[in-house]
């Protein structure tokens with residue numbers, strides 16, 4: 001019996017330490033959750049900014065998010081996101097997060113900004129697995145490739161010309177890598193067409209609640 005006492009004591013001590021640690025984690029979470037959420041929102045708004053170029057817009061972009069579950073008419077088979085952008089309460093642009101399915105090495109997640117006239121404000125690549133030195137030049141840190149799009153709309157140069165030069169279109173491909181830019185340009189074209197067809201309903205829809 002006496003031999004068991006130290007084991008019981010150690011067990012009780014360990015249980016007490018575990019309970020204290022769990023309480024500390026819960027307390028820390030409780031007191032920092034709001035600040036973390038605010039930081040996440042600020043970070044999100046910062047990361048969306050490059051696709052909006054110098055457009056002035058109201059804060060609170062994350063609250064305007066629409067989650068478009070598949071199947072949908074936007075590029076990609078996964079969930080698409082749409083952020084409605086306002087300036088002084090008036091719609092000025094939409095930011096789309098969509099997926100170009102047919103990249104060289106897999107899907108390419110794209111952030112595309114479009115103003116209310118359907119003109120591209122910017123595009124950034126959020127995720128990809130394209131080859132370094134070839135397909136990865138779609139990333140703004142690697143080349144200027146994405147900078148050819150702002151200012152263009154589905155009517156400039158026209159739907160048929162929303163393709164890479166190799167395919168008879170207006171946009172530059174990358175040297176030795178046509179597959180990646182072809183996929184991205186196609187996804188951009190399809191997103192611009194979607195925006196033109198659905199602009200009104202996009203801005204009328206209620207924001208998607210965060211799942212908690």
Ligand SMILES: Cc1cc2nc3c(=O)[nH]c(=O)nc-3n(C[C@H](O)[C@H](O)[C@H](O)COP(=O)(O)O)c2cc1C
Pocket residue numbers: 104105130131132134135136166173174175176177178179180181
């Ligand atoms: C190892 C390897 C990696 C490649 N990575 C890519 C890539 O990331 N993106 C791409 O478009 N093409 C890539 N290519 C080239 C494609 O296979 C294809 O030849 C090219 O996209 C066609 O472009 P072009 O018509 O301009 O030659 C890669 C080829 C090899 C051998």
